[in-house]
Amino acid sequence: MRRALRWLMALYVVVATSTAAFAADPRATDLRPLVQALGSGGYSGTEKALAQLSEAGDPAAVPVIEALQSGDLFVRKADGAVVIARKAGDAYTLTDPLSRAALGDAPAAAVEKIRINNALRRAISASLGALTLMSPDAGVRRSAADAVFKSRDAQALETLNAAIAKEQDTRIRAAMEQARAAILLTGEAASKMTDAEIQSATDTLTARGDRDALVLLNMVAGSGASDVTKKLAAAAVSTLEQKLAFWAALQNLWYGLSLGSVLLLAAIGLAVTFGVMGVINMAHGEMVMIGAYTTFLVQEFFRAYAPGLFDLSILVALPAAFIVSGGVGIVIERSVIRWLYGRPLETLLATWGLSLALQQAVRSIFGPTNREVGAPSWMSGAFELGGLTITYGRLWIVIFAFAVFAALLVALKRTWFGLSIRAVTQNRPMANAMGIRTARVDALTFGLGSGIAGLAGVALSQIDNVSPNLGQGYIIDSFMVVVFGGVGNLWGTLVGALTLGSINKFLEPYAGAVLGKILVLIFIILFIQRRPRGLFALKGRAVEA
Amino acid sequence: MLLRFFLMGLDRKAGIVLTILAVLAVAVPVMTLWVPADSPFHLSVFTVSLLGKYLCFALLALALDLVWGYCGILSLGHAAFFALGGYAMGMYLMRQIGPRGVYGNPELPDFMVFLNWTELPWYWWGFDQFWFAALMVLVVPGALAFAFGWFAFRSRVTGVYLSIITQALTFALLLAFFRNDMGFGGNNGLTDFKDILGYDIQADTTRVALFVATVAALALSYMIASGVIASKLGKVLVALRDAESRVRFMGYDTESYKLFAWTLSACMAGVAGALYVPQVGIINPSEFAPASSIEAVIWVAVGGRGTLAGGILGAVLVNMGKSYFTGALPELWLFALGGLFVAVTLFLPKGLLGLWGQLTAKLPRRNKTAALPNVQTANQTAGQKGA
Numbered sequence: 001m002r003r004a005l006r007w008l009m010a011l012y013v014v015v016a017t018s019t020a021a022f023a024a025d026p027r028a029t030d031l032r033p034l035v036q037a038l039g040s041g042g043y044s045g046t047e048k049a050l051a052q053l054s055e056a057g058d059p060a061a062v063p064v065i066e067a068l069q070s071g072d073l074f075v076r077k078a079d080g081a082v083v084i085a086r087k088a089g090d091a092y093t094l095t096d097p098l099s100r101a102a103l104g105d106a107p108a109a110a111v112e113k114i115r116i117n118n119a120l121r122r123a124i125s126a127s128l129g130a131l132t133l134m135s136p137d138a139g140v141r142r143s144a145a146d147a148v149f150k151s152r153d154a155q156a157l158e159t160l161n162a163a164i165a166k167e168q169d170t171r172i173r174a175a176m177e178q179a180r181a182a183i184l185l186t187g188e189a190a191s192k193m194t195d196a197e198i199q200s201a202t203d204t205l206t207a208r209g210d211r212d213a214l215v216l217l218n219m220v221a222g223s224g225a226s227d228v229t230k231k232l233a234a235a236a237v238s239t240l241e242q243k244l245a246f247w248a249a250l251q252n253l254w255y256g257l258s259l260g261s262v263l264l265l266a267a268i269g270l271a272v273t274f275g276v277m278g279v280i281n282m283a284h285g286e287m288v289m290i291g292a293y294t295t296f297l298v299q300e301f302f303r304a305y306a307p308g309l310f311d312l313s314i315l316v317a318l319p320a321a322f323i324v325s326g327g328v329g330i331v332i333e334r335s336v337i338r339w340l341y342g343r344p345l346e347t348l349l350a351t352w353g354l355s356l357a358l359q360q361a362v363r364s365i366f367g368p369t370n371r372e373v374g375a376p377s378w379m380s381g382a383f384e385l386g387g388l389t390i391t392y393g394r395l396w397i398v399i400f401a402f403a404v405f406a407a408l409l410v411a412l413k414r415t416w417f418g419l420s421i422r423a424v425t426q427n428r429p430m431a432n433a434m435g436i437r438t439a440r441v442d443a444l445t446f447g448l449g450s451g452i453a454g455l456a457g458v459a460l461s462q463i464d465n466v467s468p469n470l471g472q473g474y475i476i477d478s479f480m481v482v483v484f485g486g487v488g489n490l491w492g493t494l495v496g497a498l499t500l501g502s503i504n505k506f507l508e509p510y511a512g513a514v515l516g517k518i519l520v521l522i523f524i525i526l527f528i529q530r531r532p533r534g535l536f537a538l539k540g541r542a543v544e545a
Numbered sequence: 546m547l548l549r550f551f552l553m554g555l556d557r558k559a560g561i562v563l564t565i566l567a568v569l570a571v572a573v574p575v576m577t578l579w580v581p582a583d584s585p586f587h588l589s590v591f592t593v594s595l596l597g598k599y600l601c602f603a604l605l606a607l608a609l610d611l612v613w614g615y616c617g618i619l620s621l622g623h624a625a626f627f628a629l630g631g632y633a634m635g636m637y638l639m640r641q642i643g644p645r646g647v648y649g650n651p652e653l654p655d656f657m658v659f660l661n662w663t664e665l666p667w668y669w670w671g672f673d674q675f676w677f678a679a680l681m682v683l684v685v686p687g688a689l690a691f692a693f694g695w696f697a698f699r700s701r702v703t704g705v706y707l708s709i710i711t712q713a714l715t716f717a718l719l720l721a722f723f724r725n726d727m728g729f730g731g732n733n734g735l736t737d738f739k740d741i742l743g744y745d746i747q748a749d750t751t752r753v754a755l756f757v758a759t760v761a762a763l764a765l766s767y768m769i770a771s772g773v774i775a776s777k778l779g780k781v782l783v784a785l786r787d788a789e790s791r792v793r794f795m796g797y798d799t800e801s802y803k804l805f806a807w808t809l810s811a812c813m814a815g816v817a818g819a820l821y822v823p824q825v826g827i828i829n830p831s832e833f834a835p836a837s838s839i840e841a842v843i844w845v846a847v848g849g850r851g852t853l854a855g856g857i858l859g860a861v862l863v864n865m866g867k868s869y870f871t872g873a874l875p876e877l878w879l880f881a882l883g884g885l886f887v888a889v890t891l892f893l894p895k896g897l898l899g900l901w902g903q904l905t906a907k908l909p910r911r912n913k914t915a916a917l918p919n920v921q922t923a924n925q926t927a928g929q930k931g932a
Contacts, residue, residue: 339891344705345619346890352839353886360879476716479709514720521717525710529700
């Protein structure tokens with residue numbers, strides 16, 4: 001009797017409060033009695049109404065259920081209407097759960113919260129999962145499909161079927177079909193399925209092709225509902241494992257490329273100073289470090305004066321680092337290295353001394369701790385390509401490394417400056433006689449090599465700690481790359497960097513990171529025995545120089 | 546025969562070096578053990594260990610000078626041989642701890658118990674015997690140097706390339722010894738030693754005895770090195786340093802000469818490391834760091850390359866400077882060391898002994914100038930020939 005009265009009241013509320021806005025949408029009015037029913041009949045009444053709301057499959061119910069979940073759904077005592085109430089001071093601000101129309105304020109005594117228990121909480125989650133499958137927002141539908149895939153809740157099956165029928169986006173539909181396949185294969189329904197249905201379900205999961213699918217299929221293969229199911233699942237597992245191994249190899253290749261490009265960046269400046277000029281620049285790592293600290297300073301400037309343009313700071317840091325590192329390089333060349341040409345082992349000692357002094361200088365100015373260098377938004381995050389996960393930061397560094405390499409190649413082969421460099425390297429007295437100011441070319445070449453190291457510093461500041469020891473970690477690797485690739489040959493440096501990077505990454509899964517590195521070093525030592533002048537040795541007279 | 550070999554190396558300079566070492570070997574024990582503590586001539590045990598450490602470095606510098614100064618092989622990995630010798634000695638000292646370790650295991654060193662190892666790895670066998678450890682101090686660095694040199698010299702890897710692969714060698718060893726699985730104590734290395742040859746390693750007399758042993762090792766190594774240099778073999782070494790191709794064309798098997806000097810030098814470095822470990826009480830992988838090898842090179846450069854005595858002088862002076870700076874002005878030490886590298890290469894290409902030679906050459910003298918090998922001129926000739 002009381003219930004019937006409430007229904008009547010609910011009808012009254014509908015009539016009284018409906019406006020043209022939702023009267024025009026028939027579904028919204030359909031929902032209203034169900035929403036109203038949430039507030040009556042205690043826990044069981046609420047649960048029943050909730051189930052009906054789920055079945056209705058209208059995403060408009062989602063905010064209501066969410067309000068129920070967060071304890072914001074109340075019953076107004078005066079008329080029994082279900083409202084969303086939010087505490088504002090002593091009173092509550094009421095809104096209509098469906099139309100979102102404001103219903104004014106009410107004192108705390110005038111409303112009563114619709115209470116929920118744990119059984120209801122579970123039901124709420126399930127129905128939210130099912131209902132969000134119908135959400136107009138593609139992202140919400142996608143994550144709802146993933147959630148169902150993980151929970152494998154058999155109750156969601158009907159909503160899922162309805163959602164699949166409605167879905168326009170092929171990728172989301174695929175995700176939903178995978179979720180359905182997961183429910184079908186693991187649930188009770190599996191024993192009633194035909195072989196073809198099982199086949200298509202396992203195929204769907206194989207197509208998903210990730211670890212989750214493999215785990216699921218393995219489970220089905222072990223404890224499937226029937227022998228056919230087990231057999232098909234086992235077959236799918238082996239297909240999937242092959243596929244995953246393939247992607248793992250590709251992922252390794254990508255890591256190798258990524259490490260190789262870092263090595264390339266670090267070594268390419270050395271290829272100029274060591275390879276082209278024959279100067280063993282042990283302070284090369286410190287040029288990289290100076291580039292990284294320049295990035296830090298530029299970012300500090302942006303943080304202080306133009307925080308809105310922070311994304312552009314890296315673009316400003318690039319030329320700044322090139323100029324600062326290059327400038328330091330020119331000063332070093334003019335003050336120390338020019339006295340030591342033709343004595344490579346002495347330059348090694350002097351530049352080592354410079355590197356110690358530069359490290360200590362940076363430590364004295366900026367302190368020994370790591371400095372915070374941020375990543376611009378366009379460099380953070382990751383995307384998936386097939387089975388590969390690629391972070392934007394690494395992708396940009398690979399692109400940047402190749403861009404720097406190409407630019408340096410063009411500079412050396414196609415410009416007047418590059419021509420002078422090559423002329424001075426090949427035959428100093430003759431170049432001098434032809435009117436090239438060799439001393440100036442020396443200084444600029446060293447500046448170029450150092451400047452490129454500075455550019456490397458900008459890139460490395462994104463993936464490594466910016467500390468005074470930054471350069472130390474790269475100097476030995478850089479020398480290995482240049483020596484392995486062959487001194488005096490930029491292509492050798494490219495091939496050397498990529499080869500060593502890939503070898504390192506392919507050894508890592510088997511030998512571990514440290515042992516892998518040791519093996520690479522031993523490989524280089526042995527390789528140098530076979531080809532004492534590297535992969536791409538210069539031939540002819542230059543060899544003896 | 547052997548006597549003639551040693552006597553051959555005894556020139557005036559060797560006389561000075563050996564006299565100083567003999568004085569040290571007598572004076573330091575007397576001043577430490579018998580001079581009363583309140584006397585101004587008393588030396589503390591701490592100072593003795595410090596001096597002993599300098600002399601170990603001096604021995605390393607001597608070894609390095611033998612290959613760099615006389616064979617033209619700039620090794621950027623000599624600290625690796627030093628550290629290997631040190632580890633061999635450290636392993637002996639670890640075995641001597643016996644059941645006195647924290648875990649009280651009579652067989653296994655503490656770190657192995659910590660890693661849940663149940664038995665001693667095969668490469669630790671025999672290290673409970675001093676003679677075996679002493680042999681390994683020579684054999685391990687010597688064998689590594691022999692194998693490395695065998696390949697490198699035969700493939701005619703020279704100059705910068707050789708320097709860089711020696712650096713790769715020591716870097717690889719650094720990484721390897723950092724691994725716990727290697728069974729050498731990983732990051733922490735070997736430490737907490739108790740006895741050497743049954744004597745308490747902390748006792749004053751043991752410390753003084755270790756110092757005297759270091760002086761003796763340095764003196765003996767100096768005599769061997771100067772004997773080698775003065776012999777015909779030494780002449781060939783200097784010749785191939787200055788013009789390797791010409792020596793080869795004259796029919797000498799240059800690889801064997803280099804290999805001999807290189808292996809001898811590695812053994813000396815191993816002895817230096819073995820004497821260093823009981824005096825400082827620890828050996829850990831950081832000794833393999835490429836930076837320590839390069840630092841050893843600067844000792845030789847400061848003292849004077851290709852003079853033998855110069856390496857000793859440079860090692861002692863630079864390390865005294867390091868002790869002073871790192872205590873008094875730690876911020877400035879790297880500036881000072883870095884500046885030293887630059888200044889020595891730019892202004893003192895022959896090092897301090899070379900400077901002394903230049904200064905005394907200008908004064909009217911009874912004798913003709915000292916018979917220092919003229920590294921610099923030879924080098925410049927070689928450089929110009931190449932360019």
